[in-house]
Amino acid sequence: MASQARVTKTVAVFEAASRRTVGRGVVSEQQADGTFQSSTTHITATGSLVSDDTSKDIIIDNFSLAAWGTNLIKDGTLKLAHGRRYGLLGVNGAGKSTLLKTLGNREVPIQNAIDIYLLDREFDPTDMTAVEAVVDIVVREKEALEQELEELLDQDGGSETPRFEAINDRINELDVGTAERRAKEVLHGLGFSPEMQQMKTREFSGGWRMRIALARALFVKPTLLLLDEPTNHLDLGACVWLEEYLKKYSHTVLLVSHSQDFLNGVCTDIMHLHNRKLDYYNGDYDTFVVVRAQKDATLTKKAKAAEKQLSKMQDTVARLGQKVAKQAKQKEKAMVKKTEKLEDVKDELVQEKAVSFRFNDCGGGLAPPVLQFRDISFNYPGKSRVLFKDVTFGVDLESRIALVGPNGAGKSTLLKLMVGEVQPTSGEIRKHHHLRIARFHQHLTDQLDLSLSAVQYLCASFKDEDGNALYKEQAMRNIVGKYGLTGKSQVVPMSQISDGQRRRVVFAWLALTTPHMLLLDEPTNHLDIETIDALAEAINAFDGGVILVSHDFRLIEQVAQEIWIVQDEKVEPWEDDIRAYKEHLRSM
Known part of the structure; x- marks a missing residue:
């Protein structure tokens, strides 16, 4: 086709x-009032086109969008200049x-x-x-x-x-x-x-x-x-x-x-x-953060002032009681209007729940180095290309290392060697015999049973020797909530939540394994910016070792203490910071 x-x-x-x-069976039709409605099996969108047929600008008024019965945008304006x-x-x-x-x-x-x-x-x-x-x-x-x-x-x-x-x-x-x-x-x-x-x-x-x-x-x-x-x-x-x-x-x-x-x-x-609204800001992300903060500060002041006035009205009405019924009734009407204005102001505020999670403390106690590579060489069976040749290094529970380098150079393979998923062609890998390693990679989300809810999946994943769940559902709901998965998203089938929300389930799973060392292979894919910041805080608070592969310069800047370049069969330290490495790439 x-x-x-x-x-x-x-x-x-x-x-x-x-x-x-x-394949999804989209139904599209013009309504009698001139609006346009279209829907798939789980998505419904409505709106009226305002732009001229010859214009390259797109303006859609009365734009609403819903998925799985949940309103995502309601009566907004979509504008793309x-x-x-x-x-x-x-x-x-x-x-x-x-x-x-x-x-x-x-x-x-x-x-x-x-x-x-x-x-x-x-x-x-x-x-x-x-x-x-x-x-x-x-x-x-x-x-x-x-x-x-x-x-x-x-x-x-x-x-x-x-x-x-x-x-x-x-x-x-x-x-x-x-x-x-x-x-x-x-x-x-x-x-x-x-x-x-x-x-x-x-x-x-x-x-x-x-x-x-x-x-x-x-x-x-x-x-x-x-x-x-x-x-x-x-x-x-x-x-x-x-x-x-x-x-x-x-x-x-x-x-x-x-x-x-x-x-x-x-x-x-x-x-x-x-x-459920679309707001527009001129400028880049940093400009948005500044303007949004200023707007929120102004709205917060208005909300506090409105709440204060509303409280005074309530006190006045309480004092008047039945003695001055007519005056009390007028005050009550004013209270209703003030309450409506207050709700409008609060609705303008960005009231997104802060995400703050952590990886369970590993307890330390392992003498360094906990993982050693000695003269490691590696190529995949049947492949002539050598990925690593005579690579030697050691890591410990205080390591905070970002692996950088071109795709295909072997960054993910290096992590696979660390967990023993593949074996070196030659050389020796030594691990502390008590070392617990958890590796995050994109295929972990592929292994989720999407017919289950996040709570059901995690409860089923952690059982004692007799096969009994280690966590009751309410306890697991509390755990998952710390990773930004709240309310309905905890209990609906994971097929109905976003990719980013599924990744939060995986982070909860990783934390519950209580590893000594985290190997994170592109952990930021599909995460929103707030969750990435929470991830950075969790990494910095973790008492074990972290080795990170990421294309997110800011995350690397926040958490990495060392940068290693994986390229040309070698693993070598970069002597400057990640910003200098970006400028190096830009100049190539």
């Missing part, structure tokens, strides 16, 4: 998202990914002339090479546009329409004649060597096929580019390249990212989803 989809002369590059639209780059913020479960999918699948009205690309999954395994897969998308787009031109030429005055001119401009922008050279440049920036660029897409892992999908998204340059955690499968070098690329993007970008550093580097605007 072609990986593009069109909706009645609409240039609509949906990739795999378009196929899933059909052409050429701006928006960072979409909100806590896990607020509805960020749902909003992107709603736009990408055109489940609300968007001008036909606006082409959309939603990046939310990897490219399919095919016999096309990586370069062919990237070039393919602009070739298909050009062919579809040329067909639309022919249809316009068959209409009286079709060549005089704004759409005819827009299509010609778009074809020129695609520049198919230089597509292969430019595709190679994009792939190189995302970490593909010349040899990898000629590999078939079915030969790549899911993470690398996600990079191919990202390359296609960037290469076709849609009018509206929707990116859901685009840095999740990138190493630090590719993150820096993508940041620089998006800074120069000429159309509209709406992205979800957990990286404050990336948001600061890319965004011209922040869209904040909270309390």
Whole structure:
């Protein structure tokens, strides 16, 4: 099946998202009042398009969005000005990914002339090479546009329409004649060597096929580019390249990212989803934090003043009692209005629950080094490429190490060697015989039984020798609540909670294992910024050792005391801080 989809002369590059639209059975219709409503099996969206058909700005009034029966946005205004780059913020479960999918699948009205690309999954395994897969998308787009031109030429005055001119401009922008050279440049920036660029897409892992999908998204340059955690499968070098690329993007970008550093580097605007509302702020993430804090301070003062006035009114009414019934009744009416105003002010405040969790103390008591590598060499069976050669180092319970380096250099493999998941080709790994190691990796979330609630899953995971649960449900609810999973999200099937919320379940599971050493392989993927800050605090408070692989510069800056570069068969210390390493990558 072609990986593009069109909706009645609409240039609509949906990739795999378009196929899933059909699979989910989207129902879309114009209502009698002129509004537009669209829904999938669990998502409902309504809104009225305000933008002119020829405009590249998108404005949708009376915009509401719900999933699984829960209101995510209610009667808001969705505004995307052409050429701006928006960072979409909100806590896990607020509805960020749902909003992107709603736009990408055109489940609300968007001008036909606006082409959309939603990046939310990897490219399919095919016999096309990586370069062919990237070039393919602009070739298909050009062919579809040329067909639309022919249809316009068959209409009286079709060549005089704004759409005819827009299509010609778009074809020129695609520049198919230089597509292969430019595709190679994009792939190189995302970490593909010349040899990898000629590999078939079915030969790549899911993470690398996600990079191919990202390359296609960037290469076709849609009018509206929707990116859901685009840095999740990138190493630090590719993150820096993508940041620089998006800074120069000429159309509209709406992205979800957990990286404050990336948001600061890319965004011209922040869209904040909270309390079922969309608020807009000019500037990058740091600017948003300052302005939001100032706004909250002002609103807090108003709320306190309103509460004080309300209290005085209540006292007055209590004194009047039945003696002056008419005057008391007037005061009560004033109290109702003041109460309504107070609720409006409080609703404006960002009242998101702070997340603060910790990893259980390991108790220490293990003499250093607790883990030693002596002259370790390694290559995977059947693979000629050597990942490590004569690597020697030691770690202890005070280690705070960040592993950096290009994807494929062996960072995750190094962690697998530490836990014994793979064995060295030569050399010796020595572990303290009481050492308990817990490794966080992306496949842990894949192993969750999504038919169970978080509480049910964790209770079933920790049992005594007789098979009895170590924790009762209420005790487990209290534990899970410390990781930011509260209320309904604790007890509904995990299929109904967000990826970020599932990651919190995994962190609770890790803490309950009480390890001496934490190996964290890209722990920030799908987490909101508040949870990442909580993770940093938990790492810093942990009394055991931590080895971290992350593409989040800020997390590394917060927790790492040492930075080791994994590259060219070696593991070597970087003598400066992570900011200097970023500048080093930028200069390459």
